[in-house]
Amino acid sequence: MMTREQLIQKWLDHDLSKTEEEAFMQLDDYAELTKLSRAMKQVDVPPYDIDAQMASLQEAVKEQHVKTLNWKKILLPIAAILVICFGIFKFSNNQLTTVETIAAQKQTTELPDGSIVQLNANSEILFSQKNWKDNRNISLKGEAFFKVSKGEKFVVETSLGKVTVLGTQFNVQEREGVFEVFCFEGSVKVDFKGKSEVLKPGQLFSSETGLSFNSSFIDKTPTWINGKSTFKSKPYKYIIAEFERQYNLKINALNIDTSQLFTGSFPHENLEKALQAITMPLQINAKIIDSKTILLSSE
Known part of the structure; x- marks a missing residue:
């Protein structure tokens, strides 16, 4: 027969078999333990010396010569709480x-x-x-x-x-x-x-x-940090993808060779200017359908 302490430890380790899980659910304080576990997962726990705390508790018990079952019922839930705290801290520390x-x-x-x-x-x-x-x-x-x-x-x-x-x-x-x-x-x-x-x-x-x-290298940071995407001989599909990311919209390209190369840039804060910047050099027509959709065509 598995002891109460063993059931609690296996529960903390997520290692209960079906039979053991049924036995664990029959514990008197099953509801309190599971409720405590859920609550502790939602808080940040500071570093906690579980060994020192357990030693302190055990020493206090020894000094008072407590041998009754009632003290065991008090000590074990406290120990379970400390184990849970330690486990959560260890998990969060590795996250x-x-x-x-x-x-x-x-x-x-x-x-x-x-x-x-x-x-x-x-x-x-x-x-x-x-x-x-x-x-x-x-x-x-x-x-x-x-x-x-x-x-x-x-x-x-x-x-x-x-x-x-x-x-x-x-x-x-x-x-x-x-x-x-x-x-x-x-x-x-x-x-x-x-x-x-x-x-x-x-x-x-x-x-x-x-x-x-880059023989024209002058900048100390990428241009996108200052609100502009810049390209040199990049396939047009690459420019479309970056435009969609910067303006959070979808571009539908009709009858356009998206493999053709593009050199230039577009700003991140002005949609109309940005569209002109990526379409005029290649003589592409642009139409804003709505706030989330743009249509590009060669006609």
């Missing part, structure tokens, strides 16, 4: 932190070491607060600009490639199957499909074209 943006939104986040990440629209970063100083790893979906504080190795991982730095400013983009890294300051190492490239200021790595140098 990953997620920062994400939606369409037409940008966001700046400061990391635990003072590094800065600026997220473009429809982007997401994922990192662990625990041991951040010694393990500066970030997972990225979308596009972000990084200002990295000096310290241990800093790694940005995407589904397509990885960027490693020691202290620099760079932009990483992973969209529509294209992986691009642009170095603004310092140097970065890019790992892509088993090969590595070291980028210096003004250099761009693209999964489509490889390593290149």
Whole structure:
């Protein structure tokens, strides 16, 4: 026959069999334990020394020579509460932190070491607060600009490639199957499909074209941070996708070759000017259907 303590421990470990679960539900304070567990999951619990607290409780019991069942009934729920608190704190301490943006939104986040990440629209970063100083790893979906504080190795991982730095400013983009890294300051190492490239200021790595140098490199940050998307010889479908992200709408392209290359830019805060910027150079007609839909055509 499994003891009360064993049932509670297995419940906390989510390891109850069907028979054990039925036995656990028959405990006198089953309702209080489950209610407490649900409540504790909704609060942040500060660090708690469960060993010290348990030792203190046990010492108090010994000093008073408490041997009755009533004291056991008092001590066990307290112990269960401490175990729950410890479990929740341990879980939350290992949780990953997620920062994400939606369409037409940008966001700046400061990391635990003072590094800065600026997220473009429809982007997401994922990192662990625990041991951040010694393990500066970030997972990225979308596009972000990084200002990295000096310290241990800093790694940005995407589904397509990885960027490693020691202290620099760079932009990483992973969209529509294209992986691009642009170095603004310092140097970065890019790992892509088993090969590595070291980028210096003004250099761009693209999964489509490889390593290149921007001879007109002037800016210290990506233009999207200042409210403008800029492209150089990019397929038109790429421009459409970025336009949709920045204005949170849908573009329907009729009779348009979306593989044709586009060089130019569009602002993020003026829809009419932005439309003119991406259509006039290619002699494309644009019609705003409603606040969420735009029609592009070649006629």
